[in-house]
Amino acid sequence: MIRSLFAVRHRELPAPVEPGTTLASAEALHIKLGARHVLRGVDIEARAGEVVALVGPNGAGKSTLLAALATDLTPDAGTVRICGKDAGEWSAGELALRRSVLPQAASLSFPFLVEEVVRMGRAPWNGTALADNDDEVIAAALRATETTEFAARPFSALSGGERARVALARVLAQQAPLLLLDEPTAALDLRHQELVLRVCRERAAAGDAVVVVLHDLGLAAAYADRVAVLHDGTIAAEGAPAEVFDGALLSRVYRQPVEVLPHPRTGTLLVFPERG
């Protein structure tokens, strides 16, 4: 009891890292859910200052890989390392200072206000010197996700897309150097999809590592430094969008003819399903 009360003060705070440092990595990762081998030998790294997009068809193992990096799942084989240490060696409190996770669906059991929900993101810092910045950090997170105007409303009164942004604000408020986002754009309109990925870029520019599961390949091409295409529990291709997004590869992985062409003005890759 007493120990858990004061544990926060003995917690080792994460040290600032050089850009390019590996913050999370998976090596030869195997994960079985029930009888199904969801991941079969996956290697991936998330480095400080980078946005990594995980793409692939439904059931390819994107969310499972993200959950494994979040240390929600225990590998059946292989290792997951967070900030240089084996995932199992960190306590829950230490991990909370190092990685934040946006779940696919945001739920809430009781009618907390939006501002209270975002404030929950500050919980890991409770009792540390950085807790003094709570109010500024929360205000900044609300601004970044354009949710400031909902701050005083109950979370349960928001629409799906608004909830998704509030959940993201909570994740931003946690200020962990590793951000794991599971389909942050799924429920969002065009403007806010762009907004969320700009936020990802800003966090990467500030020195964080961002891993984001995306379905929109155009968004991945425009905003990610590296893309990993998952296919049947393995990584089919990994690298810069220009290297990875190849019509033949995507057509095979998605079982749907896909066209990739550069934008006439900016040169960013555009990905389309081929339509008759």
Add this chain to the structure above:
Amino acid sequence: MTATVTPATTSEGETPEDTKSPAGKAPQGNRGRRSVPYLLTVGMLAGLVVICLVSAGIGAYEIPIGDVIASAQHRIGLGGAALDRVGESVLWNVRFPRIVLALIVGASLGCAGALMQGVFGNPLAEPGVIGISSGAAVGGVASITFGLTFFGSWTLPVCAFVGGLITVFLVYAMSRSGGRTEVVTLILTGVAVTAFGGAMIGLFIFFADNAEITQITFWQLGSLAQATWPKVLAVLPWALVGLAIAPFYSRKLDLLSLGERPARHLGVDVERMRVVLMFVTALLTAAAVAVSGIISFVGLVVPHLLRMLAGPGHRFLVPGSALGGALVLAGADLTARTIAAPAELPLGVLTALIGSPFFFWLLRRTRRKQGGWA
């Protein structure tokens, strides 16, 4: 209990002033909502004092409230004057133990209800509804039937605690799937557990002799009529330990409302917290059931009303529900023994009479919000 309420509310009360408001509209909304816990705490404390005084005065032997205060002052050496011999005896050996017992039972039930709802993430969880009280009652009845005395006056509470603990883990294990507790599963598990508990109690009664049957029946109806100081002492430590541990988990309960995984991502050791809180709930329920039998719905109604008034933050809700539970039960006991005077209604019957319609309303409301159970 009071001591834990006050700092929490003041620290919350300060925030709006020194916050550069994060949102345009936030301050008004928040200030309104944040001063509520403070007002509620003061209001409930005042109500508690009044009810205790009235309760001490009213009964077959009337004692004016002035005399009650004078006698209390006399006992703690602050002037005042003792009553005559009969009055003094009625006040200190009959009424006060009964009031104290009502406060302990009420605070335990209210707090246990708030904790259960937080742990299950479900506003319908309550020791009585989901069968924990029934499990504790089986333990209690067993100790009466078998004439167990291995811990002296603590035997019944210990048996009730063991029964409650087994049930709480059983219900928990049976009603969760995929990290969520569905309302239907929870309620149905409660029905099944209560039915099984009823069968066990029936079995024990079948094997009990007449004197034991009388004792069991009175105990089961839920009454504080047999209150004595030794009874108070037999359950006070359990309740105090539970009430003391509970507030330390308030913040973590807030985080748990995001779901199990998000709570873990925010640094909560969810499994450990669950085990501790189930233990605490069993402790509190056992303390209540051991002296008063099954008194249902206090743990359901009190946290729910407070959540509606002051918001769902557990830093107020957990200690607040203990305070509110004490207030409600002291009031209910006063009503139970005066409304049909000189006869006395069983307390459990009274709370169930008032609580059941409330439960019904809550069920309807939850159903409407979720758009059905399926």
